Every structure is written in C-alpha cells, then in structure tokens.
Amino acid sequence: MSRILVAECKQEISSFNPVIGTYDNFSIRRGPELLTYHQGRETELCGALQVFADSHIDVIPTYGAVAPSAGPLDQQDFERLAAELLDAVTPHLAEADGMYFCLHGAMGCTEELDPEGYLLQQIRHAAGPDFPIVISQDLHGILTHRMLEHSNGLAIYHTYPHVDLADTGRRAAYLLLQVLAGAQPVVARVRVPALVRGNELITASGVYGETIRYCQALEEQPDILAAGMMIGNPFTDVPELCSQAIVVADADPDLARNEALHLATDFWERRALMQPDLVSVEDAVAQAPQYSGPVLFTDAADAPSSGATGDSNVLLQALHASGYSGQVLAPLVDAPAAYMAHDAGLGARIHVVLGGSLDSRFAPLDLEVEVTQLGDGEYLCESWNTPQHAGPTAVLESDNLTIVCVSRSVPFIDRSVFIAHDINPKDYDLIVIKSPHCQWHFFDEWAEINFNVDAPGSTSANLPTLGHRVCQRPMYPLELDAPFTPVAEMFGTGA
Numbered sequence: 001m002s003r004i005l006v007a008e009c010k011q012e013i014s015s016f017n018p019v020i021g022t023y024d025n026f027s028i029r030r031g032p033e034l035l036t037y038h039q040g041r042e043t044e045l046c047g048a049l050q051v052f053a054d055s056h057i058d059v060i061p062t063y064g065a066v067a068p069s070a071g072p073l074d075q076q077d078f079e080r081l082a083a084e085l086l087d088a089v090t091p092h093l094a095e096a097d098g099m100y101f102c103l104h105g106a107m108g109c110t111e112e113l114d115p116e117g118y119l120l121q122q123i124r125h126a127a128g129p130d131f132p133i134v135i136s137q138d139l140h141g142i143l144t145h146r147m148l149e150h151s152n153g154l155a156i157y158h159t160y161p162h163v164d165l166a167d168t169g170r171r172a173a174y175l176l177l178q179v180l181a182g183a184q185p186v187v188a189r190v191r192v193p194a195l196v197r198g199n200e201l202i203t204a205s206g207v208y209g210e211t212i213r214y215c216q217a218l219e220e221q222p223d224i225l226a227a228g229m230m231i232g233n234p235f236t237d238v239p240e241l242c243s244q245a246i247v248v249a250d251a252d253p254d255l256a257r258n259e260a261l262h263l264a265t266d267f268w269e270r271r272a273l274m275q276p277d278l279v280s281v282e283d284a285v286a287q288a289p290q291y292s293g294p295v296l297f298t299d300a301a302d303a304p305s306s307g308a309t310g311d312s313n314v315l316l317q318a319l320h321a322s323g324y325s326g327q328v329l330a331p332l333v334d335a336p337a338a339y340m341a342h343d344a345g346l347g348a349r350i351h352v353v354l355g356g357s358l359d360s361r362f363a364p365l366d367l368e369v370e371v372t373q374l375g376d377g378e379y380l381c382e383s384w385n386t387p388q389h390a391g392p393t394a395v396l397e398s399d400n401l402t403i404v405c406v407s408r409s410v411p412f413i414d415r416s417v418f419i420a421h422d423i424n425p426k427d428y429d430l431i432v433i434k435s436p437h438c439q440w441h442f443f444d445e446w447a448e449i450n451f452n453v454d455a456p457g458s459t460s461a462n463l464p465t466l467g468h469r470v471c472q473r474p475m476y477p478l479e480l481d482a483p484f485t486p487v488a489e490m491f492g493t494g495a
C-alpha cells in the first residue's frame with residue numbers, strides 16, 4: 001500500500017492592503033485533525049482524500065494553515081508558520097511514497113515574495129530529487145519558477161467563481177497516483193504579460209471560459225496529465241505576477257510546449273476583452289433610483305476575498321449624501337463599531353463612525369444607529385460549507401441603511417454574512433457586494449442591474465491606479481503597448 005503525505009498552506013494577499021497580516025490570522029490544523037476538518041467539505045483536500053480512500057492509499061496528514069485574504073504576511077510570522085509546517089512534514093518523508101501539497105499560489109510576505117516556492121524548495125531539499133510532489137493552486141495563483149522546479153506537477157482550478165475546489169483536489173490526487181504508477185510529467189509554462197479582470201472571466205459565460213474548456217478537453221487526452229490557464233492575482237505585486245498557460249504532459253515535451261504556446265497566444269489575443277466595464281461612483285448613485293430594484297453595487301475594490309480590508313464606506317457615503325431613499329444593505333469590516341454595539345447592547349441607539357478603521361484612505365461616516373442584532377461571527381460559508389470566524393458582529397440600522405458590521409475580514413463572496421443574521425438580501429432595494437463576482441444565483445439572478453463601481457481600494461479592478469512596483473514591466477493594461485513574445489519554459493526530468 002502506498003503512503004501519501006498531505007499538507008496545505010493557503011492565503012491570498014493584496015500588496016496594496018496597508019494592514020500587515022499575522023500568524024494569528026491562520027487556522028492551524030495538525031495531524032489527524034486535518035483529515036477530520038476536511039471531511040464532507042467543498043475543499044481540495046476533501047476531493048483528494050476521497051480519491052486516496054478509493055485507491056486504498058494510506059494517508060499521512062501533517063499540517064494545514066489557512067487564512068482569509070489579507071495584506072502581506074509579516075516575515076517573522078511566516079517564518080514561524082514555515083518552521084511548523086516543515087517540522088510536521090520532514091519527519092514523515094522517509095516513510096512516504098509521495099506528497100500532495102494544497103496551495104493557493106498568491107501568498108506574499110513583507111520580505112519573502114514567493115513563500116510557497118520557499119516551502120516547496122525546503123521540502124524538496126529534505127525529500128530528495130526523486131520524491132513525487134504534486135500541488136494544487138487557485139487559478140488566481142502566481143506559479144513561480146521555484147514552485148515548478150521543486151514539484152512534479154499540479155492541478156489548477158477551472159472555474160470562476162470557484163465551485164470546483166474538491167474537483168481540483170481529485171485531479172491533483174489522480175495526477176500523483178499516475179506519477180507513482182510511472183508517469184513522467186513534463187510541464188510547459190508560457191508567461192503572458194497581461195493582467196485581467198471583468199465579467200468575461202466568469203467561466204460559465206465569458207471568453208475566459210472558452211479557454212478553460214479547451215484546457216479541460218486537453219485533460220481528456222491520454223498523454224495530457226493537466227492543463228490550465230492561470231490569471232494570477234493582480235493585487236499580489238510580486239516579480240512573477242502575470243497570466244500563464246500551463247500544460248503537463250506525460251513524457252512528451254513537444255506536446256506540452258505546443259499546447260501551452262497555443263493557449264497563451266489565444267489568451268493574449270483576447271486580453272482587451274478581459275478588462276472591466278466600470279461605472280463611476282457618481283454615475284452609479286445617480287442611476288440607482290431609476291430602477292425598481294433590487295440594484296447591486298459591486299465594490300470589488302474593497303473585496304476581502306481578494307485581499308482588501310473590507311472597511312470601505314465610499315458607497316455608503318455617496319448614497320447617504322445623495323439622499324437615496326431606497327433600503328440599502330451593506331457589509332462592513334469595522335471592529336470598533338461592532339465592539340461599541342456589543343457594549344451598548346441590543347436595541348441601543350448609539351453614535352458611531354463607520355468605515356476607515358483599517359484603511360485610512362476611507363474617511364469615517366458619522367451616523368446615529370440602532371443596534372438591531374448582535375452575533376458571535378461564527379457561521380458557515382454558503383459557497384463551500386467552511387466555517388467563518390468574523391468575530392463579534394452587529395447589525396446597525398440608520399434610516400434606510402442596514403449595515404452588517406464584522407470585526408474580522410472574512411470573504412463576502414456570497415450571502416453568508418447576511419444569512420447568519422437572518423437577513424434576506426431580496427428584501428432590500430440596493431445591496432452592496434464586496435466581491436468582484438459571486439455565483440450567479442446568489443445575487444445577479446434576481447437583481448435588476450449590477451453596477452461594477454469604480455471605487456477606490458486595495459483590490460480595485462482599475463488596475464493602473466493601484467501602483468504596481470515589483471511585477472515585470474511592461475504589463476498590459478498597465479502599459480497598453482506591452483509586447484508579447486511567446487516562450488515556453490520547460491520543467492521535469494523529461495524536459
């Protein structure tokens with residue numbers, strides 16, 4: 001019976017978030033509790049564990065560290081995290097036949113700009129050159145030369161919004177089993193100097209989905225072990241930030257190279273289509289009363305799931321100042337307001353300043369509010385059935401504004417924070433969504449219109465405004481005339 005090590009380390013960061021991340025942001029699971037946690041959840045490890053169980057593989061769980069998206073991780077805190085993970089993995093390498101390592105790909109620290117590559121490098125040095133290591137990554141990951149050099153292959157998400165986490169884990173597990181059975185993976189990577197955002201990235205309906213479906217068709221071919229088109233996280237400003245075509249073939253470097261070049265060239269030709277259609281704050285607020293509703297304001301610039309603070313009040317400020325009379329529902333990360341509400345108690349009327357508690361670019365909004373609900377911030381994510389830890393929460397009402405305040409940044413990728421407080425978004429005229437895209441049925445299916453608002457923030461889809469300093473240049477659309485010469489980098493023993 002083969003024995004497989006499993007581990008995970010996942011976080012996505014925005015380099016433009018002014019709040020430095022810490023070790024305490026991570027949920028840590030060691031040994032068997034890693035298996036217990038992932039049972040029955042829509043996660044990569046759940047999918048992989050199902051494959052290993054069906055194949056009668058003995059699994060050695062080691063260490064898992066997962067954190068919500070945030071600002072860059074403090075270097076000392078990363079070193080503590082890395083030491084714990086490596087201390088958990090290294091003693092078991094001699095007894096294992098291979099390893100599945102679940103990553104996100106868009107981590108970043110205050111000093112180490114390729115933390116996942118560092119972890120893989122350390123594991124490879126301890127395990128030796130012939131030890132099979134397969135990874136999985138979010139399609140918003142930034143796959144680096146060091147990650148590819150020290151792993152044997154990977155599986156990549158195929159959906160956005162992400163609904164295939166468990167499937168990605170299954171594909172990674174099958175790939176690892178193929179390597180154990182004698183497959184010789186050769187990885188071709190073609191880097192594309194383009195950053196993309198916008199509705200055309202929705203894989204069910206956009207042009208990016210056509211690229212992904214080509215990748216899925218490739219994976220049906222007997223000599224292709226994996227394929228994907230990674231678009232990176234534009235907010236993780238690191239040296240190898242880009243989009244990139246990835247094809248893993250079995251002992252056939254020409255096949256991998258040719259298909260990766262085809263994917264990359266096709267993607268480059270469509271780059272202009274994959275840019276956002278943004279509406280100014282002023283125009284969105286002016287147009288909102290013209291609709292019977294519900295109206296959606298997408299504030300992707302302040303999306304905690306992409307690494308933002310979640311404390312922007314820009315849209316609330318604008319709606320309040322304009323005299324908009326419809327019922328407004330909005331989430332907000334604001335620990336001081338939530339704690340003040342808990343101190344005052346249910347039903348209290350208090351004066352609060354909302355927003356800008358973390359990111360000083362947002363001027364606080366002065367409001368008198370009524371505390372209508374209080375909570376502990378413990379609830380399940382509607383999308384993936386994973387627990388969320390939002391800290392003390394409070395629902396605050398002021399005239400036509402209903403604001404759900406949480407103490408900690410959590411992803412607002414669905415209706416979870418509203419459902420946790422028995423709030424139905426359909427009961428409101430205008431809902432602020434702090435996520436670039438949610439699954440269609442959560443909001444867009446029943447809303448009249450969705451304005452993608454060009455608001456400020458550390459995850460703004462108006463990419464040239466962010467101030468990239470580290471990634472390679474020229475980079476489209478930071479430079480509209482950025483050139484592209486397709487070159488395939490090859491990795492693997494057969495390359």
